Amino acid sequence: xxxxxxxxLMSLYWFAVLTLVTLGIVYVSHIFYxxxxxxxxxxxxxxxxQIQNCLAHQDYIVPSHLNDTFRNNFLKYCHLNFSVEDVYGxxxxxxxxxxxxxxxxxxxxxxxxxxEIFNVSAGNINLKTAWQxxxxxxxxxxxxxxxxxxxIVIHSTEGSTTSGALERISNEKLSVHYLIDTTGQVxxxxxxxxxxxxxxxxxxxPASHAGCxxxxxxxxxxxxxxxxxxxxxxxxxxxxxCQQLTGTLSKSQWCCIPGYNTNSIGIELVNLGARxxxxxxxxSSCQNSExxxxxxxxxxxxxxxxxxVNLVSGIAYVYNIPLDRNHxxxxxxxxxxxxxxGPAFPWDEFMKExxxxxxxxxSATASSSDQVQRSFYALDKDGNQxxxxxxxxxxxxxxxxxxx
Amino acid sequence: xxxxxxxxxxxxxxxxxxxxxxxxxxxYFIISNINxxxxxxxxxxKSIALALDSAHPGMNFTIKMAxxxxxxxxxxxxxxxxQMVTINGNQVTVKLIDKGGYxxxxxxNLNMSKPTSNYYLDEKNNDYVFFxxxxxxxxxx
Numbered sequence: 139x140x141x142x143x144x145x146x147l148m149s150l151y152w153f154a155v156l157t158l159v160t161l162g163i164v165y166v167s168h169i170f171y172x173x174x175x176x177x178x179x180x181x182x183x184x185x186x187x188q189i190q191n192c193l194a195h196q197d198y199i200v201p202s203h204l205n206d207t208f209r210n211n212f213l214k215y216c217h218l219n220f221s222v223e224d225v226y227g228x229x230x231x232x233x234x235x236x237x238x239x240x241x242x243x244x245x246x247x248x249x250x251x252x253x254e255i256f257n258v259s260a261g262n263i264n265l266k267t268a269w270q271x272x273x274x275x276x277x278x279x280x281x282x283x284x285x286x287x288x289x290i291v292i293h294s295t296e297g298s299t300t301s302g303a304l305e306r307i308s309n310e311k312l313s314v315h316y317l318i319d320t321t322g323q324v325x326x327x328x329x330x331x332x333x334x335x336x337x338x339x340x341x342x343x344p345a346s347h348a349g350c351x352x353x354x355x356x357x358x359x360x361x362x363x364x365x366x367x368x369x370x371x372x373x374x375x376x377x378x379x380c381q382q383l384t385g386t387l388s389k390s391q392w393c394c395i396p397g398y399n400t401n402s403i404g405i406e407l408v409n410l411g412a413r414x415x416x417x418x419x420x421x422s423s424c425q426n427s428e429x430x431x432x433x434x435x436x437x438x439x440x441x442x443x444x445x446x447v448n449l450v451s452g453i454a455y456v457y458n459i460p461l462d463r464n465h466x467x468x469x470x471x472x473x474x475x476x477x478x479x480g481p482a483f484p485w486d487e488f489m490k491e492x493x494x495x496x497x498x499x500x501s502a503t504a505s506s507s508d509q510v511q512r513s514f515y516a517l518d519k520d521g522n523q524x525x526x527x528x529x530x531x532x533x534x535x536x537x538x539x540x541x542x
Numbered sequence: 543x544x545x546x547x548x549x550x551x552x553x554x555x556x557x558x559x560x561x562x563x564x565x566x567x568x569x570y571f572i573i574s575n576i577n578x579x580x581x582x583x584x585x586x587x588k589s590i591a592l593a594l595d596s597a598h599p600g601m602n603f604t605i606k607m608a609x610x611x612x613x614x615x616x617x618x619x620x621x622x623x624x625q626m627v628t629i630n631g632n633q634v635t636v637k638l639i640d641k642g643g644y645x646x647x648x649x650x651n652l653n654m655s656k657p658t659s660n661y662y663l664d665e666k667n668n669d670y671v672f673f674x675x676x677x678x679x680x681x682x683x
Contacts, residue, residue, distance in 0.1 A: 149557055160564045167572045177588045184595045185649060217677050219632050219651035234649055534647070 178532040185218075185530035186512045189236060192216035199516040199524055204240060204256040212238075212258045220261050235261035235531040239321070243515060243525040253299070255524075257321065265533040266322075284342045287457040289402040290450055291348045293469045294479040296411040298423065300325070303408055304334035313337055313345040316449060317406040322441030324449055341453065347404030348472050350394035394473035403453055405446065410436040411480050428482050435482035443484065447491045455497035463489065579613040583644035586610050587636040590627065591648040593672070594634070599652070601674045608668035613638045623663055627670055629654045653678045 192215065193203055202208070208215055220234045237259040293314070295303035300319045307314060314337060317325045325331040327338035339345035414424035414434040424436040450466060459465050468483065469476045511529045518524070586607060593603055614626045617639045628635045632651070637643035653675050654660045661672045 146553075149553065153557065153560065156561060156564060160568050163568055164571050175584055175588065177592060180592060181595060181649075184592065187596070188650065213651075217651045218649050219678065220649060222632065222647045233647060 178534060181532045182510075182530045183512075185234070185236065185532070186528045188218065189216055189238060189528045189530060190512065190514060190526075193238065193526060193528075194514070194516040197516055199240070199518055199526070201518055209256075209258045212236075213260050218260075232262045233532065233534050235259070235263060235265040235529070235533070237266065237527075237529040239527045241525045241527075243523040254321075261531075262533065265531040266529070269529075269531050283457050285344070285401075287341070287401055287403055287453075288459060288465060289398065290453060290459060290466045291398060291402045291404045291469055291472065292446070292466070292479050292483070293347060293404060293406045294409040294411055294483070295406050296413055296478065297408070298410050300331050300408055301334070303406060304331055304337040307337040307406075308334060312347060313339045314347045314404045314406045315339055315341050315345050316403070317408065318442050318445050318449070319408045320439050320442055322439070322445035324445055341403055341456075344399050345404050346399055347406075348398035348402055348469060350396050350473060394475065398472050403457070405449065407438060407442055407446065407479055407483075409438055409442075409479065409482075411478065411482075430481040435480050437482050438479075438484065443488055443491070447488065447495055450492055451495045451498045459497075461489075461493050461497060466492070579610075579617060579638040580642060580644070582610045582613060583636045583638050583642065584646075586627075587634050587644040587646040590634045590636070590670075590672070591646040594629075594648040594652060594654060594674075595650045597650060597652060597672075597674045599674055599676045602672060604664070604667075604669045604671050606668065607670050610636070610638055611663070611665075611668050623665075624657065626663065627661060628657070629661060631655065651678045652676075 193200060203215070212218075213220060218234075218236070222233055238257060239254055240256040241254050295306075295317075297303045297306065300317065303317065304325075306312075315326065317331070317338075319325070325334075325338070327335065327340050330338055410424055412433045412435050414427050414436050416423070424434065426437040426439075427434045428437055429435070450461075453459065454461055454466075463485070466489070468485075469478045470480075511527055513525060513527045516524050516526055586605070589605060593605070597603070610626070611623075614623060614637070618625060618637070625637050628637070632649065633645050633647045635643050635645040654672070656675075659673065660675055661670065663669075664671050
């Protein structure tokens with residue numbers, strides 16, 4: 139090929155490169171300007187402003203608002219209208235979700251958050267689930283799993299409050315990946331409960347939630363080399379003779395399977411366990427409970443189970459964990475020293491719901507990860523202090539309208 | 543100039559012209575996207591909805607919409623300028639092109655559905671003026 143031909147070929151080559159670059163720029167600008175401009179984070183903040191102004195005036199909470207009448211007419215009292223006329227295929231009440239929780243707050247006692255005294259919610263609760271998942275579970279597209287995780291361990295706190303449970307975890311130098319309170323709220327390192335950030339670990343880092351502890355470890359390790367008649371490895375707590383360890387065990391029979399901290403994710407559920415108490419009038423500290431072997435165990439709330447299903451579904455997707463009882467286990471399956479989550483945990487119902495949902499990518503269900511929960515402090519006329527949390531979520535399915 | 547030199551010049555001139563044409567098309571495409579009526583529709587519908595979400599009865603506010611008004615006059619015609627902004631229930635629609643429009647909802651339960659008394663086009667100042675009258679009849683949860 140002579141020099142002229144090479145020059146012509148090079149011209150064509152550069153022309154082709156230029157064409158490709160131009161088309162690329164046009165395509166990117168089309169994508170950029172074609173996508174809806176997202177104002178939902180600002181909208182969420184304005185919604186939370188409106189609710190804050192509705193609940194408190196100049197730092198004083200409106201006392202008449204903390205009752206059932208207000209709860210039942212929340213949208214009316216706060217001048218909110220979540221109904222969107224279904225002319226463009228939007229469903230009523232599906233675009234917004236608000237939730238308000240009011241807690242007692244003791245500034246003198248190291249700013250401790252007390253019991254919840256009031257809550258109200260309205261709108262599409264599925265938005266909350268999507269928000270929690272996107273806020274808590276690393277999406278495979280955003281944060282790749284950098285740790286091999288093959289098991290999810292479910293615990294219960296054996297306490298009634300989130301702060302109490304996290305305080306104990308921190309004091310005992312333990313840690314956990316997630317905690318779900320009785321309202322279904324999920325807390326994690328990305329979204330910790332107030333000052334208790336130290337109690338949480340990223341799902342990509344091991345946490346100290348399923349170790350054997352020095353006491354048990356000194357006694358014996360459960361056998362992990364047993365096989366059944368079909369040659370399959372036996373799971374559960376087995377003694378040296380491959381016998382299942384059940385019932386009340388003496389301390390010498392205690393055993394533990396080591397190594398779970400390395401490859402597992404720990405989820406704590408706020409629950410009293412068997413610590414329900416009865417006062418002088420016979421009223422139980424557990425609103426709902428079940429009796430097993432003569433002991434009263436607190437029931438798990440449906441909101442808690444729903445959040446757990448969504449959370450485990452997202453984690454299972456990210457870390458490719460099979461949705462079965464060999465990989466989603468209770469703490470009691472690791473050590474004979476523990477019983478949690480306890481007999482009141484509805485394993486059958488939970489696994490059924492989880493398997494029906496399957497492992498779902500967190501990013502596929504979530505659209506509102508930038509929207510954040512607001513907290514503010516307020517007083518009543520007697521000088522009592524309250525902590526109020528307001529969650530306002532927007533989940534609009536935007537589209538261009540063909541003809542307005 | 544010899545024949546070879548003129549050929550070389552011609553080829554390069556054509557190459558440069560083609561480059562200029564390509565860059566011009568690209569620049570036109572990007573600028574038209576930025577200023578296009580469809581982008582403006584979305585921008586103004588959302589701005590109005592957010593302003594209404596933050597508003598209280600008795601407030602009034604003005605939104606400068608000179609570029610949108612110009613686009614609406616061109617695409618809808620002067621006689622249809624009343625269609626440019628409409629508020630139906632709790633949805634704002636901004637329409638700047640004949641077959642189009644962008645609708646966005648607001649959650650504040652304001653009664654804004656009366657054109658001319660709640661909102662109108664101030665053609666003199668190229669503004670849209672909004673008067674927040676009061677709340678709608680309340681609805682329970």
